Amino acid sequence: MSVAEKMNLEGAAAFVTGASRGLGRASALALAEAGADVALGATREDLLEEVAGAVRAMGRRAAVCPLDVSDPVSARDALDRAAGEMGRLDILVNAAGVCPRVPALGTSDGELADTFAVNVYGTFYLCTAAVPHMQKPEVQRSGGGRIVNFGSVAGLRARPGLPVYAAAKAAVHNLTQSFAADWAPLGIRVNAVVPGQYDTDMGASLMNDPEALAAYVKKMPMGRVGSPEEMPAMVLYLCSNASSYVTGALMIMDGGLTLQ
Secondary structure, eight states, X not given: OOHHHHTOOTTOEEEEESTTSHHHHHHHHHHHHTTOEEEEEOSOHHHHHXXXXXXXXXXXXXXXXXXXXXXXXXXXXXXXXXXXXXXXXXXXEEOOOOOOOOOGGGOOHHHHXXXXXXXXXXXXXXXXXXXXXXXXXXHHTTTOEEEEEEOOGGGTXXXXXXXXXXXHHHHHHHHHHHHHHHHGGGTEEEEEEEEOOBSSSTTHHHHTOHHHHHHHHHTOTTOSOBOGGGSHHHHHHHHSGGGTTOOSOEEEESTTGGGO
């Protein structure tokens, strides 16, 4: 089988959270472009409907599955609904996240709880709920289950003003590798993409501060922030059979920031 054939996702079904905007939206559209049917999860149903229309315009099936990833019942019900509407679940992409940019001494109890609930607990709820679906024979015959979590370079290297987010993303990295070790015998691969700064809604506070942005970019070997369109190729690779021997990997995509 050629590399191009291994990247083809025709016949596979994916569930992408955080799919209404930013890197989650870009990832969902890339999976559809590669041939997958895609269920879309986020809190904003109206935005999900727009993405679903784009998926259907490619000739793929789309399901809109609104959810609150921080709520275990909502998260698990949405994933089960996605698998039910698609008829199977081969791929899970956990792109939902929140990023409070506040120092430790300014962090409220609510911000602390919410950041871990969305970034860490949500990842845990959805990954564990996906396992029974990914163990089904039709999925195993097609290359097994594939999970891609969204980490962050903040979880690898501390930055001022992001202690809670950094700790949460470090936990996502560890969950990813722990799940990879536990579930490899079950035919499920688990990896993470680890973005740096991208031009998305989540990164708007930096993108809208010219002085801070200039200082940030100056540290980067590539001298610029990432575009959302630069992320999906890595997500697609990890969701495809081209990465059949890859599990537990943290794929850094930061323009060289962590080299400094």
